Amino acid sequence: MKVKVKFYSLHREITGESEICLEIEKGKKLKDVLKLIFENYQELEKLKDFTVASLNHKYANGEEYLNEGDEIAIFPPVGGG
Amino acid sequence: MNRYERQIPILGKEGQNKLKEAKIAVAGAGGLGSAVCFYLASAGVGHIKIIDGDVVELSNLNRQIIHWEEDIGKDKVFSAVEKLRKFNSEIEVNGIKEKINEKSIDLLKDVDAIVDCLDNFESRYILNEACLKYEIPLFHGACRALQGQATVIIPYKTACLKCIFPKVRDEKNLPIIGSVAGTIATIQATELIKYIVGIKPSLENKLLIYDAHFLSYYLVDLEKNKNCPACSKR
Numbered sequence: 001m002k003v004k005v006k007f008y009s010l011h012r013e014i015t016g017e018s019e020i021c022l023e024i025e026k027g028k029k030l031k032d033v034l035k036l037i038f039e040n041y042q043e044l045e046k047l048k049d050f051t052v053a054s055l056n057h058k059y060a061n062g063e064e065y066l067n068e069g070d071e072i073a074i075f076p077p078v079g080g081g
Numbered sequence: 082m083n084r085y086e087r088q089i090p091i092l093g094k095e096g097q098n099k100l101k102e103a104k105i106a107v108a109g110a111g112g113l114g115s116a117v118c119f120y121l122a123s124a125g126v127g128h129i130k131i132i133d134g135d136v137v138e139l140s141n142l143n144r145q146i147i148h149w150e151e152d153i154g155k156d157k158v159f160s161a162v163e164k165l166r167k168f169n170s171e172i173e174v175n176g177i178k179e180k181i182n183e184k185s186i187d188l189l190k191d192v193d194a195i196v197d198c199l200d201n202f203e204s205r206y207i208l209n210e211a212c213l214k215y216e217i218p219l220f221h222g223a224c225r226a227l228q229g230q231a232t233v234i235i236p237y238k239t240a241c242l243k244c245i246f247p248k249v250r251d252e253k254n255l256p257i258i259g260s261v262a263g264t265i266a267t268i269q270a271t272e273l274i275k276y277i278v279g280i281k282p283s284l285e286n287k288l289l290i291y292d293a294h295f296l297s298y299y300l301v302d303l304e305k306n307k308n309c310p311a312c313s314k315r
Binding site for chain 1: 222
C-alpha cells in the first residue's frame with residue numbers, strides 16, 4: 001500500500017524533498033516508516049530524537065497503524081524568534 | 082473620531098474595553114516580539130509588559146523592527162517601551178530587563194496571558210512551566226529560515242509545549258527572515274486578541290506549521306500527553 005510523507009524545515013533541507021510516496025506492507029506502524037526514512041536519509045539521523053510526526057493531521061507517537069493513502073508529516077521543532 | 086473605530090465593528094465596544102483592561106506580557110523583544118508589541122499596542126491592549134535581557138545589535142535589524150539604527154547598544158526592553166509609548170500614548174507599557182529564568186519569570190505572574198516571543202527552547206520550557214504553575218495561557222510562536230510554528234496553550238486544558246516538543250535541540254545563530262517572524266507574530270497577536278475579547282482561539286490544541294517556501298499552512302491536531310513531565314500532574 002502507498003503512504004505519503006511530507007517533509008518540513010530541516011527535514012526538507014536535508015532530504016531535498018518536500019513530499020515522497022512510499023510503498024509499504026500492510027500492518028506497518030508509523031514508527032516503522034520513520035525508521036525506514038531515517039535509514040534512507042542517513043543525514044536525518046541527527047534529527048531523529050527531535051523529530052515530530054503527524055498522521056493525517058493528528059499528532060502521532062509512532063504506535064499508530066498505517067492505512068492506504070495515509071499522510072505523514074515530519075518536522076523539527078523550530079526555536080528562533 | 083475614535084482611534085479604534087475601524088475594529089470596534091468586529092470586536093464590539095465590550096471587546097474593546099476588554100482589550101483596554103487586559104494585562105499581557107511579551108516574553109522577548111526580538112523578531113516575533115517586535116511585531117507582537119506593535120499589533121497589541123495598536124489594537125489597544127491596555128497593559129503591556131515586555132521582558133528581555135538583551136541589547137540591540139546591528140544584526141538584529143533585519144527582523145526586529147521595533148529597534149532602529151539609533152538604538153544599537155541600547156537595552157531592547159527600553160528601546161521597545163520607548164517606541165510603544167510613542168506609538169500609543171493611551172496604553173501602559175513597562176519593561177523588565179531580565180532574561181527568562183526561574184526567578185525573573187515570577188515577575189510575569191500577574192498577567193492575563195503571555196506571548197512567547199523567545200528565541201530558544203531552554204527559556205521556552207521555563208516559560209511553559211511558569212504558565213502551568215500560575216495557570217496563564219501561553220501564545221507560542223517560533224520560526225527558523227522559511228518555516229514557523231504557532232499554538233495556543235491553555236494550562237491543563239490543551240497540550241503544553243513539553244507535550245508537543247518533548248526533546249529539542251537549540252541552534253545558535255539560526256537563519257531567520259524578518260517577514261517570516263512577522264507572519265508568525267501577527268498570528269500570535271490575532272489569536273491573543275481573539276482570546277481577550279472572547280472569540281475562541283483557533284490554535285487551541287492545534288499546531289500550525291507555516292512554510293513560506295511553498296506558502297503553505299499545515300495544521301496538526303494536538304492532544305495532551307498523559308505522561309507529560311510538565312503538565313500531567315497538578
